[in-house]
Amino acid sequence: MFKSFKQYLTELKCAGTIDAELSLLLEAVASLSKDINDKVRHGELVGVLGTAGTDNIQGEQQKKLDVISNEIFVNGVQWTGSIAGMASEEMDHCLPTPQQFQRGQYLIMFDPLDGSSNIDINAPIGTIFSITRAPATVDEVTDESFLNKGREQVAAGYIMYSPQTILTLTVGEGVDMFTLNNNTGEYLQTRSKVTIAPQTQEFAINMSNQRHWEAPVQRYVGELLAGKTGPIGKDFNMRWVAAMVAEVHRVLCRGGIFMYPKDNRDPSKPGKLRLMYEANPMAFLIEQAGGVATNGHENILDIQPEKLHQRVAVFLGAKEEVERVTAYHKN
Ligand code: F6P
Secondary structure: OOOEHHHHHHHHHHOOOOOHHHHHHHHHHHHHHHHHHHHHHHHHHHOOOOEEEEEOOOOOEEEHHHHHHHHHHHHHHOOOOOEEEEEEOOOOOOEEOOOOOOOOOEEEEEEEEEOHHHHHHOOOEEEEEEEEEOOOOOOOOOHHHHOOOHHHOOEEEEEEEOOOEEEEEEOOOOOEEEEEEOOOOEEEEEEOOOOOOOOOOEEEOOHHHHHHOOHHHHHHHHHHHHHHHOOOOOOOEEOOOOOHHHHHHHHHHHOOEEEEOOOOOOOOOOOOEEHHHHHHHHHHHHHHOOOEEEOOOOEHHHOOOOOOOOEEOEEEEOHHHHHHHHHHHHO
């Protein structure tokens, strides 16, 4: 007998782990993810494939599904009375909770549709979210209100749209997973207290960027490729799904290391992934599962954000390997 997400949240509330506002917010996220899931599953039949004809603040072409998912997310959480505002990878600035809705004590940040390049080829994509407390002292939240270290997150997770739709969540007490029953529309708990083995023989990196990497990453990946006869002394396998949600899900399920290092091509971009919408929530999940997440120099959760759409290098997963590549950066 699987436990429903509703029961799971109720138990956390009764135990005093989360309050009613956070519980309602998490329920709202689970609920809106079913609407996004519905669009994803029907694709061309409901006209959601292809580009939207607009760019986001980072100059990336938005897909129709990016824009639709963003709208579903905003509408799905703004009424809850749980949030003082939200920030999205797809919106230039934060959105304080509109006047007609009650303001709550939390902030939510999200990437409504991660892995956009997978949309049109029916490969895994996802939604990522991160929740912190709102500053109690300001009347209306601004972009600055969101610039908190990842350690201050009270909850984070993702929903992965793939053969199965899976919601993965941490509220700071381990990592749990819920599978959507498409017949009943209910998320049911299928994994609890997921842990990542400290050792691994699997890595994920976009090898096509190799010539742009810095020396520590060149060295580390060179050693992985050298296999048994190299300094690490074991053979590694490689995977690349091109959606962070799917890479992190694989690492949580069977271990491994995922890397998106700094790229020398554009010095204004210290990495590709976004700190607030991607790296922080994923780092919270990874640490809660016993793994490590760094930018090569410090733990991602300890980085003081300077701007909402900040990018960051990411090395996450199996403790032994993330520590190895981080040590190479220190050398
Ligand atoms: O949001 C950025 C993202 O789509 C991640 O989900 C994914 O890990 C990465 O970009 C894929 O990058 P690339 O296009 O280099 O394969």
